[in-house]
Amino acid sequence: MNSHSHASLIIVGHGSTVNPDSSAPTHLHADEIRRRGLFREVVCCFWKEEPNMREVYEMIDSQVIYIVPNFISEGYFCQQVLPRELRLDGPTTQRDGKTIHYCDPVGIHPNMTRLLLQRADEVAPGVPRDKTSLIIVGHGTNLNENSRKVIETQVALIRDGGHGFAEVVDAYMEEAPLVADWAKLTSAPNVVVVPFFIADGLHSFQDIPVLLGMREETGAALSELGVFHHNPHELQGRLLYYSGAIGTEPHMADVILDQVHDFDVKHGVANADCRMPNAELLPALEHWLKEGRDVIGEIAISSNADGSFTLCHIADRGKDGLEPHHEAEAARTLAQYDARGAFRPLHTAPTLKRGWRLDLPTLDDVRLALDFFYPAAVGMAHALEHEKLTAVPLREVLGRQTGMYRFTNTIRDDQAHAMVGKTCANENCLRRILWPLTSAQPLEAAAAAKTQPNHAPNAIPLLCIEACTHIVSAARKIARENHEANQPKG
Secondary structure: OOOOOEEEEEEEEEEEEEOOOHHHHHHHHHHHHHHHHEEEEEEEEEOOOOOOOOOHHHHHHOOOOEEEEEEOOOOOHHHHHHHHOOOOOOOEEEOOOOOEEOOOOOOHHHOHHHHHHHHHHHOOOOOOHHHHHEEEOOOOOOOOHHHHHHHHHHHHHHOOOOOOOEEEEEEEEOOOEEEEHHOOOOOOOOEEEEEEOOOOOOHHHHHHHHHOOOOOOOOOHHHHHOOHHHHOEOOOEEEEOOOHHHHOOOOOOHHHHHHHHHHHHHHOOOOOOOOOOOOOHHHHHHHHHOOOOEEEEOOEEEOOOOOOOEEEEEHHHHOOOOOOOOOOHHHHHHHOOOOOOOOOOOOOOOOOOOOOOEEEEOOOHHHHHHHHOOOOHHHHHHHHHHOOOOOOOOOHHOOOHHHHHHHHHOOHHHHHHHHHHOOOOOOOOOOEOOOOOEEEOOOOHHHHHOOOOOOHHHOOOOOEEOOOHHHHHHHHHOOOOHHHOOOOOO
């Protein structure tokens, strides 16, 4: 594809508050695209992880932005949730001097067929296709027909494309035809099963293997047992080859780029019509470091005599024997788990592990690493200094929720204040809250304390411009309890 060196790329994933498996492929594809140098900036954002979709714009300088959903279908999330959270009003949105292009999700791109065939050959090398049944597995849901349609389309393309398989069928976890009936759906002696998911997680590591009969009940994730490395599995008199989720295929990075290229062709976007703004975030970071603001959250930043930089836990500053790391991407791994090995879904929790140092050659690397440690923190601090940061009241955030979260805004004001005070307490999160309860009503009680400046004079502040997924989930729990309490006793 053509260079988009004037533009930024945002890859949007679902994410998880339970483990990093959901976001891992999205990050890896972003790393690969960033390595190729095709875009000025490449960042990720997520529905259930940081950075969220409202913060991600603070991470980039470019005035031209491409957004590619790393989702399988153009269903509920891509048609409703993502446009709402990213504040998009069509394929191209003009806002705050920026041009934002919203591309199609990766799962519907024609090149997914090639990746499915490639994955099938990789998981069963040397196995004749004419003696093999291929099963493409989806979740199955009655909430949106598009989630099933994309799999049915791929099955038809492979079945009718003369690719030589004995059979090609679709199967689902929760609707017919069920993946549990795989032996009835197929007849060939070899069966290849490819989950049509973006990431490996509970479904591909646990649920589907149980439904296939590879194990009797759920337990430890099959990733721990090397399920993808023990093919074939002898089941019901046949050989079953089980693949990882299609979204983990490294060539998915090319599909993301294909969606950008196809958007340009479809909408007549020319690279000649580009704007290269002066960078703001890097000079801001450089200025802060020169004036001695060399701490952010639990991170200390040291400027070295040769122009390089060293990052470490603030409690380890000046200590010897720290484990060395040398790539900005290492910050993402360091930030994922605490000292006990527990997943850290909230980056600003005061649980960053110690004992490491991160040596980086340039300030660009420092900025990237800081966005892995504390997503969007540099951008939000810069925007606050220039009075360009807009906070969203809690009631507005809760009021725009849909689906299973649509009742969250029914909680009482006193419940909202107590919930924020408890969930956002300093022992849980280091951010300073900038948002009020409503545009006319500030936060009160313990929640009000979180709105006051809480950083040292030599620190870059960690700011919160909108209630996160942890607050929304807590509000849903309270709303459900209110509903149950109001039910007649019988």
